[in-house]
Amino acid sequence: MAQHLSGPPSLEGQVALITGGAGGMGRAIANTFRDAGARVIATDIAEHADIGASIQYRRYDVTSRAQTDRVIDEVLTEHGAIDILVLCAGIIARTPLGDSTDEEWDAIMSVNVRGVVNPTRKLFPLMCERGFGKILAAGSIAAKNGGVASGPAYVSAKAAVHGMMRWVAKAGAPHGVYANVLAPGPVETAMWSNVTGNVAPSANATVPLGRYGNADDIAQAALFLCSPASNWITGTSLDISGGMWMD
Numbered sequence: 508m509a510q511h512l513s514g515p516p517s518l519e520g521q522v523a524l525i526t527g528g529a530g531g532m533g534r535a536i537a538n539t540f541r542d543a544g545a546r547v548i549a550t551d552i553a554e555h556a557d558i559g560a561s562i563q564y565r566r567y568d569v570t571s572r573a574q575t576d577r578v579i580d581e582v583l584t585e586h587g588a589i590d591i592l593v594l595c596a597g598i599i600a601r602t603p604l605g606d607s608t609d610e611e612w613d614a615i616m617s618v619n620v621r622g623v624v625n626p627t628r629k630l631f632p633l634m635c636e637r638g639f640g641k642i643l644a645a646g647s648i649a650a651k652n653g654g655v656a657s658g659p660a661y662v663s664a665k666a667a668v669h670g671m672m673r674w675v676a677k678a679g680a681p682h683g684v685y686a687n688v689l690a691p692g693p694v695e696t697a698m699w700s701n702v703t704g705n706v707a708p709s710a711n712a713t714v715p716l717g718r719y720g721n722a723d724d725i726a727q728a729a730l731f732l733c734s735p736a737s738n739w740i741t742g743t744s745l746d747i748s749g750g751m752w753m754d
């Protein structure tokens with residue numbers, strides 16, 4: 508007979524590694540997961556050590572396979588296992604196609620795609636061996652609607668993330684390893700203010716629910732997708748967009 512879950516989603520006893528952990532969403536997810544009982548290791552390229560109480564911080568660059576492997580090995584040595592991997596590191600550009608340079612494409616692809624590939628490539632086989640893991644990557648509404656304030660490199664990179672997580676979900680399912688994608692609309696973090704220059708169009712005019720998202724909106728969805736509450740969900744992308752995208 509199935510056991511019924513009750514109470515708020517719990518991550519008690521689990522170890523979560525988060526990339527982009529010094530950013531708006533990553534930091535909110537780290538604190539939310541800590542509050543749900545997880546041991547949290549936040550990573551980022553930023554020189555930021557203070558993500559929140561009891562949250563470990565490790566600085567590294569997700570575009571480097573060597574750095575990724577080293578940091579994950581260190582965390583595994585210290586904590587024994589990593590149950591949850593959340594991939595939030597990202598950068599954006601809004602340059603239109605004709606003006607975009609090779610350098611910009613390389614940079615966007617490197618952080619947003621390689622930065623998802625590197626930690627997943629290292630951890631996925633280990634999770635499969637253990638028979639459990641939850642992987643959650645930050646995709647975007649941009650992968651579905653062609654971009655809100657983003658250029659083609661960012662849109663393409665996020666579409667790649669959505670595709671890759673579907674592959675991981677399919678390959679991981681027989682081994683108890685889940686992979687899902689968050690597809691946020693505009694969320695008021697540093698990324699959004701950098702790209703709009705603090706002159707974003709009125710949310711009333713563009714978002715059915717009448718406001719842009721905040722980092723906690725994303726963190727609650729991340730908690731659901733990394734907790735036992737979502738144990739029959741894999742390979743999905745969850746739209747968190749105030750109704751801007753519906754499918």
Ligand SMILES: NC(=O)c1ccc[n+]([C@@H]2O[C@H](COP(=O)([O-])OP(=O)(O)OC[C@H]3O[C@@H](n4cnc5c(N)ncnc54)[C@H](O)[C@@H]3O)[C@@H](O)[C@H]2O)c1
Pocket residue numbers: 526527528529530531532533550551552553567568569570594595596597598599618622645646647648690691692693694695696697698699
């Ligand atoms: N804010 C939005 O509107 C929005 C919407 C949809 C999707 N997203 C995606 O959500 C994720 C989190 O975005 P956010 O809004 O919190 O942005 P943010 O800019 O606040 O955080 C991104 C973090 O990634 C880190 N980072 C960048 N390059 C890195 C590298 N090479 N190695 C390690 N860390 C690196 C940054 O230092 C930063 O802390 C991103 O992948 C973003 O593309 C954001």
